[in-house]
Structures are given as structure tokens and as C-alpha cells.
Amino acid sequence: MKTMFDIRQLLKSYGAFIYTGDKLADLELMEDEIRELYRSGVLDASVFQSAMILLRHEISKLR
Template identity: 40%
Template sequence: MNTYYDLLQQIKQYGTFIYTGNREYDLALLMEEVRSLKSNGLFSAKEYSQAMAIILKEKNQLN
């Protein structure tokens, strides 16, 4: 998982689709979903770290 698109494809495997039409809101929802997947044991520590890095990179690009 290296890109935002890869992350979206990864969470689709768990039945989650995120699209609000607002990139900032999408990132906030995505962050919550990744935290939920980690706390439920569906994301490993490595996947969680990669996902959060991707989300933070995307947030920085918005600003």
C-alpha cells in the first residue's frame, strides 16, 4: 500500500467505501476507518502505519 488509491482499495476489501465529494471529509472518515480496522485486529501495525502516513501526506497536500 503506497498511495491513497491503494488505501481506498484496501478498505474496500472490508466493505467500506468512502466518498463525500469533499477530500478533507474523506480523509477524516478514512482516518477513523483505519483506526477502527486496527482496533478490531484487521490491520497490522505495519498496515496502520502506512495508512496513517498516506492520510497525513494527503492532508498536507490539501494545505
């Protein structure tokens, strides 16, 4: 994962379209979805880790 676009595309490929109009809420929902995909065994550890790092960075910028 290199960009937020990559994360959105990954989530879309699994049928998760996230847009609430609130950027922080979107990022938190994306984080939840990524966690659930990892727990379900769909994502491998490296994809999970890179996505979470990127999401946490973006969340920290908004807070």
C-alpha cells in the same frame, strides 16, 4: 501502502466505500476507518502505520 488508491482498495475489501464529495472529509473518514480496523485487530501494525502516514500527508497538503 503506496498510494491513496491502495488505501481505498483496502477499505473496499472490508466494505467501507467512502465518497462524500469533499476530499478533506473523505480523508478524515478514511483515517477513522483505518484506525477502527486496527483497533479491531484486522490490520497489522505495519499496514496501519503506512496508511496513516499517507493519509496524514494528504490531509496536510489540503490544509
